[in-house]
Amino acid sequence: MNKHHKKIPWIIKYRPRTVEEVVNQEEAKRLLTTWLSAWASGKKPAKRAALLYGPPGVGKTSLVEALAREYNFELLELNASDYRSAYAIRRTVGVAAFKKALFGKGIIILLDEIDGVATREDAGGLQELLKIIPETNNPIIMTANDPWKDQLRPLRDKVLLVQFKQLSMTQVMGVLQRICEKERLECEREALRLIAQLSQGDLRAAINDLEAIAEGYGKVTLALAKAILRGREKKSDIWRTLNQVFYAKAAWMAKRAVTNSEEDYETLMAWINDNIPRKYEEPGDLYRAYDALSRASLFLSRAKFKGYWSLLSYVFDLIGPGITYARKEGSILKLRYSYPERIKLMASLREVRQIRESLAQKLASRLLVSKSTVKNDILPILQTIFRYSKDLTYPARLVLGYELTKEEVKYLAGNKAEEIIELAEKIKRTRRIPREPEREEVREAPREQKRAPKKKKQERKGKTLDMFFS
Amino acid sequence: MSTAFDILWVEKYRPRSLDEIVNQEEIVNRLKTFVKNKNMPHLLFAGPAGTGKTTAAHALAHDLYGEYYRQYMLELNASDERGIGVIREKVKEFARSRTPPDIPFKIILLDEADNMTADAQQALRRLMELYSVSTRFILIANYPSKIIDPIQSRCAFFRFQPLKKDDVVARLKYIADNEGVEYDPEALETIYEISEGDMRKAINVLQAAAALGKVTVETVFKVVGMAKPKEVRQMIKTALNGDFTGARALLRKLMIEYGLSGEDIVKQIHREIFSNEIDIPEDLRILIADYIGEIHFRLVEGSDDDIQLSALLAWMSLVGRKLGVSG
Structure with missing residues (x-):
């Protein structure tokens, strides 16, 4: 490939040149054309700024560029997220708003990604913008993906709201098809369908994907699309x-x-x-x-x-x-997504369950009940005793009686745990604990049992079950 | 004599031998003949909770084998074992183990046997036949009707009656005096009423109340209230007030702090819905119970606890908001 040949990315190469070429945004075109022609004829409209909103890659910026060309405006593009403080806004937007363009041309001030300005820390920038809008001599156009952020509310009242619709799969496919023809590329229809599908209506992303495949292989087949786009698919977080x-x-x-x-x-x-x-x-x-x-x-x-x-x-x-489609009545809230509490707390949940299980294990065989009875009936009683006893020596003695671990005591006693554990240790030091012979024996038994030789059936003569069922 | 440690009174005051069992006289007498003859059939003990079924089984084994009886007894609890396969393995292993010196059989105690499915019980029946030479089964159940006929017909049947008020109160009095606990006599009667003839529950309530100080009617009710997490009721009320987010925060607390499972919580909500503490129209209780049942079913089918309970709370918030009830 020729090093000096500067390759133009397709998203720029195939950007709509005319308003006509912008796909599927008829309503937005109508609104903006009316609004801009008022400016062009010298009558400033009541709302001196417009806010274009909609998902990414549906043609917001492209339409503004096409309109500027058509109505012969000079386009002053500012990436709003680069100029967030009140001072920066005053210096850039403020100056441009009152500028007279050379040769009588009007100026369109385009502020991209205005939702980036409206963060809480940078409220000053937005305030400044609100001061400029009613006074501006030049049309201000802003874009946003999400115009419903709370911080943007004051802005929403002062601007012309223009919605951009998500592109359908067929529309995205149509654009891809045209590009394929112009590039003289061999493109499988199914491959284009997959690209369009994965783009979720984001035309910019779809064109980028198409280019990525075509660039490497010179053709676009379904197999290639699948192989290359799998990564992109995965990224969808x-x-x-x-x-x-x-x-x-x-x-x-x-x-x-x-x-x-x-x-x-x-x-x-x-x-x-x-x-x-x-x-x-x-x-x-x-x-x-x-x-x-x-x-x-x-x-x-x-x-x-x-x-x-x-x-x-x-x-x-x-x-x-x-x-x-569960949402039928209310509007959609703008809260940020949160990490599931469940996953965060899984670890501690597992820990509590383990402690309950080990307590159940210990107590079930001593109290001759099932583990689930221990969990549901006995543990609440123990919790009452451990948390509300007037005299904490009693729970401390229970700690020794059941050889409870620190974790188990913590579960049973809550904030009394430390005190009870200390007491238990003190009691243990001062008095000897007689071991319970029965329990020692039970622990030893199974090992012996395994070693014991099998008895022959003949030894158990005489009394069998049958005598009860004659 | 004082030792350094204590154990729960239900353990401490459990009769160790048949002689120590004061009520259930007729049953005890029949069991004593087994000890005398050194032989017994398979047994089925049935009756409400806390009437001494498990205790009687242990006492019987104690009297048969002596103090170290537990090495000759396999203790299984149907609600703790994971399926009949596990039970089969344990029984097989146990049947091979050492036999007691002068009794020709060992005992397999299967508690809460009525929690087994009919299929598992069929398998159990085959186990009983297979190992009948060297072992005897004692099956324990709350509801004998849930035990399949072929098993019932192979067992000697023992029906445990709910304990009488006098027996329970006398026992509580004995324990309280022995432990040096101060009490109002009517508090003991209250304990009997609350525990509905369940001795284990009665003794546990007595012990928890005693931990708080003098046992009075008031402390008894306090203890019973404490043993139930208050968050359950609070959660129901919050949901019925239409505050889903608040109710769910309490749900999380119940799951994390108390370690309750989805089923535990569903059951407790169900119980609360029919209590006087929740002030809602009567027909609404039925409506809510119906939906709780649906959620319970989905849980039993193995779906996610957190999701199902969230769904229940969301539904209750909606109903609460629509009907303007506030729990």
């Missing part, structure tokens, strides 16, 4: 999966998100379990979501324990679209 479930625009998208997730079912379900209340708040929505998850868990256990693996498909139906 848990947050992304959750986003795709909670924000899915169609049932198949949510189902695909959970089917493709690299996490195992249990982990995925633990994440969903903990994050439902971080996205939904209406009791009806919560109930429907949990009911779907609960039935999914039931199907999963049947699939696992009875080997009906075909049931897995329903698990995905329920934890994907089942969760998405």
Whole structure:
């Protein structure tokens, strides 16, 4: 390959040049064209800034660039996350807002990724922006993936909101097909379908993937696409999966998100379990979501324990679209996803269960009850004695009587544990503990039993069971 | 004489030999003839919890084999063993072990036998036949009707009656006096009523109440309340108030701090739903019980504890919010 030949990435090469070429955003085009033509004719619209929002890679920036070209505006692009403080905003946006372009051309100020500005620490930057917007002499256009962040609320009232829709699989495929034709590439339709599917409506990602395959192999086959994109598929991390479930625009998208997730079912379900209340708040929505998850868990256990693996498909139906479409009443909450408490606490849970098990083991044979009786009936009594005894020597003596370990005492006594353990040690030092002969014997017995030779049946003559059943 | 250690009173005051068993006279007399003849059939002890079934079995073995009887007795608890396969292995191993000097059989004690499925019981029946030369089974059950007929017909049947009030109170009095515990006499009657003839429960309540100081009706109720995690009730009320997140925080606490399993919690919720402490319309109790049953079923099927209980709480929050009840 010629080193001097500067290769242009396809996402730039095939960027829409005209408004016409931007795929599937008719409503956004209509809104923005009207708004910009007002600016162009010298009448400033009531809202002097616009906020374009929607998933990544659907053409927000491309449309602004195309419009600027069409209406002959100069485009001043600022990556908002680079200029977050009030001072930086004043120096950049503030200056541009009152600038007069050369030769009478208007200026469009494009602030990309405005959701990056609106973090709590940088509230100053947003405040500054709010001051500039009503005064600006030039149109300000901002983009965001998620405009519903709380911090963006004051901004939302002052701007024209323009929604960009997620692209469908067919639309993404159509664009890929056109690129293949222009590049004179041999492209299998099934390969394009897979790329489109994995892109989740993100055209930018799809074009990048197509280029990655074509670049290395000169053709795009399904086998190549599978081999190369598996890695990308894996990268789809848990947050992304959750986003795709909670924000899915169609049932198949949510189902695909959970089917493709690299996490195992249990982990995925633990994440969903903990994050439902971080996205939904209406009791009806919560109930429907949990009911779907609960039935999914039931199907999963049947699939696992009875080997009906075909049931897995329903698990995905329920934890994907089942969760998405559980929301019927409320709006979606903007809380960040949290790491499942369950997984965090698993270790301590395991520890408590082990302590309960070892206590049950110890006590069951002494009290002649089942372990489950110990756990449910005896341990609560012991806890009462260990926590609320007036005189702690009594629980201390029980510690010695049952040879309880420190962990076991901690479980039974809570914050009294230290005191009780100390007391027990003191008692042990001052008095000799007679060993219980019976228990010693029982411990020794099994070893002896194994060594004992088998007795012959003949020795047990005379009395047999039969005499009771004549 | 005082030693450095103590043990729980249920252990300390358990009769060791048949002579020490004061109630269940008729049963004790029949068991004593087995000791005298040095032979017995398979036995089935049935009756409510805490009436002395297990104690009688141990006392019988004690009287047969002497102080170190436990080496000649295999103790199994059906609810602790993992399936009939494990039981079969243990029985096989035990049947091979040393026989007692002057008794021609060893004892296999199978507690909570009614917790076994019918299939497992069929397998058990075959075990009983296979090893009948060298062993005798004592099966213990709360509900004899859950034991299959072929096993029942192979066993001598012993029905343990719920203990009488006088017997329980007398025993509690004996223990309290012996331990130097101060008590109001009516507190002991309260303990009997709460424990419904279950001696083990009665003694445990007495001991816990005694730990708090003088045993009064008040301390008895306090102890009974303490033995149940208060978070269960609180969790139900929070859920019925429509606060799902709050209720779930309490759920986590129950699972982590108390180490309760999903089934434990479901059962406790079920019990609470029908208590007076939860102030909801009567028909709602049924509705909730129905859904608890569904969740319980899903748990039994092996699904995830945390998810199922979250689902239950989410449903209760919805119902609570809709009907405007507050528990």
